[in-house]
Amino acid sequence: MKIDLKLTQIIIIVILFIFTFSNVAMAQTITGDPLPSWNEGTNKQTIINFVENVTDPENPNYVAPELRIATFDNDGTLWAEKPMYFQAAFSLSRIRELAPKFPEWKDKQPFKAVLENDQDYLANITVNELLEIAMVTHAGMSQKEFEQEAKEFLDTAKHPRFNQLYKQVIYQPMLELLTYLQNKQFKTYICSGGGLDFIRLFSEEAYDIAPENVIGSNIFKTYEIVSNHSQFIRQPQLIEPINDKAGKPVNIERFIGKKPMLAVGNSDGDIEMMQYTVIEHQPSLALLLHHDDEIREYRYTKGTEKALELAKEYNWKVISMKQDFKQVFSFTSE
Template sequence: MVASLATVVRSAVFVVLMGFCCVILPYSNALAQNDPLPSWNSGAVRTSITDFVARVTTPGGADFVPPAERIAVFDNDGTLWCEQPIYFQAAFALDRVKAMAPHHPEWKSQQQFKAFLSGDKKALAEQGEKGLLTLVTAAHSGMTTDEFAKSVADWLATAQHPRFNRPYNELVYQPMVELLAYLRTNGFKTFIVSGGGVEFMRVWAEKAYGIPPEQVIGSSGVTKYQLDTAGRPSLLKTAKVQFIDDGPGKPVGINMMIGRRPILAFGNSDGDHQMLQWTMAGSGARFAGIVHHTDAAREYAYDHPSKVGQLDKAWEEAKAKGWTVVDMKQDWNRVFAFEP
């Protein structure tokens, strides 16, 4: 049967349009892929980042920094991933205490454990930070480092955030993941410098951020070398604190573990204040950034006063000295990768 004129025309138009799409769409995708920071809205904040990177990576420029000296440090909780309603490591510790309770009948007579396991929030609150520290210590000691790493991985595979109903390690900030990759593409070496436990973060940080274990600095407990009955060596996690990587401890940890002063630092709270100060006190081009939580709809809105992630002194210095403050609501077009 001979095709009608209308059919021929429609077919011809379809072929032309498909050919047009084959030319245009790859070009459009290439444009999208060439944007290293697609989750960042255009504006002063994004420009401050890209301008800084351009300045320190342009050979022959007044602010050029050799690749070996391009050190960038990032807080974790509230800077790279969510930290509300409680620090995720605290959520892990509390869940682990519940799971361990059947193997520790003595906890039934110990007030800190008794209050928590019975759901007596008032009694637990009265114990304050000391009571919480007891629970956290129990969840982080008395096992080998390998056993601890497995417990963290198992928890991440099953536990979900109470608001978002997603695994905790999906609640990483997509704009910050893009920023980390952008910096590495431009010759930076990226580090986590966090008050969180170093062995807790090292389990999942590389997959989440592309930051390997040796570039994660955090609080740590004393570990003890031992041999089992078969002569196999292991490291036992003890209840003794070795180092707290928070506040003034952050510059100390940077000096101890990196040995170079960063030229770029990002935080979100007063716990990062000294790290930001230490970074900005060096010579040459410097960058200090603060993630300000202003988006109650997509994440949370808080700063000061706040039990988690208080931002007060660092906020004042940022405003006084012109540090870059990221307004989450205004500067990010999406917060998490799972957003449309």
């Protein structure tokens, strides 16, 4: 068979061109801005420098992939927490349904606030009160029944201000940070004071974090087989410690068994997790999200006062939503 040398040369040139172009495109993707919704500044550069250093085998601060652990709080860190915790919103209708069976609720907080629609009280509900509501309103039912109720809420309920599904009121810059870390072989975990079972229902869809990588507060369950069907029944008792404040490091050690090298939070409930991350542990980085943008989200410091003070002592990076976030949500919130 006669071979056309000129045609062969053309084919080789085309193949080389495609190969070179593909490598350039790949290099542009790799070297592109990993955090496009963050404004340029010290905090953004600190994050990028940290991640690039610990993932560069030639860097003295290099850390092997199996030790690249990052923990994120959820409420107020990955998604909004105002005007009230989203899980509390989920439980409110259930309280009203059950109220006739519990007349004492009309004089007992936080149930009194729910029944009277006391928005000022509910806006400042504590993690412990949230868990009490979740425990009382969803105990006695099967895990499957709970999941069906929660999924219906997450698929239909909308935020009262932004008119978006609650599961869409997520901070775009934090999603980018999660993706950046995941692409750099970090193992990303949620470490929240909120209910474990509730967060697991949307963590994979929302954050690309598998259910087994969620650490949260939880209640006891019993295991039963009924009519040849296995099920878990939710019991009115919390498993200690609650995953808040000093409970966070305890549960991180219990469920991960390794110290995080990056921790992200937004409140006094995250102090111990961030201390645990940075004390006697280098390289490490802790980020504290500060809600100071009343135009695009909310402005508040209540419940974060101590964390803001300790940030100076421990060199935690305070992320200003107003200054550091070019965009807050995937939708326009202004």
